[in-house]
Amino acid sequence: MNPHARPSVHVHTHVPAFLHVVNGIDALVKGSIRSICMAVPRPSLTPPKARLHKTRRALHRARTRLRRSAVDYFRGGVSDWLAFAALLLVVPLLAFLTVRMPLWAAPEALVLPLIAGGLLLRPASLLALYACAAAALIVESALLGPYQDGAGRVTPGTILVVATAGLAGLLVAQFRSRVGVPWRRGGTMLFDLRERIRVQSKLPRLPRGWHREMALRPAGGQSFSGDFVVAARTGPGERTLEVVLTDVSGKGMDAGSRALLLSGAFGGLLGSLPPHAFLPAANGYLLRQDWEEGFATSVHLVLDLDSGDYELFSAGHVPALQRGAGTGKWEEKSGDGPLLGVYQGAQFDPVKGTLLQGDVLMLFTDGLVETSERDLADGLDRLTGEADRHVASGFRGAAWHLIETVARDVNDDRALLLLCRG
Helix, strand or coil: CCCCCCCHHHHHHHHHHHHHHHHHHHHHHHHHHHHHHHHCCCCCCCHHHHHHHHHHHHHHHHHHHHHHHHHHHHCCCCCCHHHHHHHHHHHHHHHHHHHHCCCCCCHHHHHHHHHHHHHHCCHHHHHHHHHHHHHHHHHHHHHHCCHHHCCCCCCHHHHHHHHHHHHHHHHHHHHHHHHCCCHHHHHHHHHHHHHHHHHHCCCCCCCCCEEEEEEEECHHHCCCCCEEEEEEEECHHHCEEEEEEEEECCCHHHHHHHHHHHHHHHHHHCCCCCHHHHHHHHHHHHHHHCCCCCCEEEEEEEEECCCCEEEEEEECCCCEEEECCCCCCEEEECCECCCECCCCCCCCECEEEECCCCCEEEEECHHHCCECCECHHHHHHHHHHHHHHHCCCCCCCHHHHHHHHHCCCCCCCEEEEEEEEC
């Protein structure tokens, strides 16, 4: 062996052993630290604070569970046993209070659970509640003595009041049972219907250079309207915008159910048929419904988003208005066609036009321009005069302001749609 050679082999053979020693020391140190940390007692809540903390958590869980149960109940997600049990407990409680404090808790207080039962319970459960209330009246009469002895007794008038309230509650329950919609579910159903109409009336997004706005106001501040809008982007590459604005006969709640049905049907037809076939198909659908007031006016816009060319089909609707950016004048645009739902085989001829840079097209219903005190010509003049005030702002937010300015107190449904090419 060469004594001058480097001990490289020995160094490399001892390196793994050295690493094993280092790893072992590191593990030993970590284990010691972990043992020390576990040996140190952690701070804990004192018994009174711990009990208070547990009580608060239990109350929070109970409140959350009760809130969820109440929401499920009023949505109709559970049976009426919860309300039935609560009202059954209220009846003997009221009877007890009447016997102990007749001047503060009169026997007529039994009408309260009866009215609540008429709104919340089914007829079968309601009859059981009435039997419990009748038994409570008998007990009160026996314990309080004859009504001639003074105030706070069960009199014939008391029995008449309680019986009348019970009869009214039973009639309400029978009506709800016949309709098939419980009271606690009816409000939710109406809210869903209103939201469906609102969602169907939303306009699709338009490409850069276009601006659209839509405002809808039912008659009398109600939640439902006989005016509705359905819109969709159709054609190759979705470069065509189709919008249908319809005014159903009637107004407010009276026309709301028909408007909901027609909006769903028109939304299904839109884009599924060629533009020239839409209004004839809608007319045939309306005739098949055989409604007493089965007519409607409608306007169908077919707009090419690339060129700005459009066709406007009309079914007895008020004319649209187009403002030219070059002239600053408003021009009426109206196709030829009868009302929807009048006769079969109606023909609808469109009017054609083009929206250039800065032009505005306005579609609306007759509630915005016609009243008993104002004819169509005067209404159009007032609408265009107010619309000119929004030219400088590019008609941003103009739809809502125009309805509030031109037809704020009109007792009719009002709808306005604006399309601007920037």
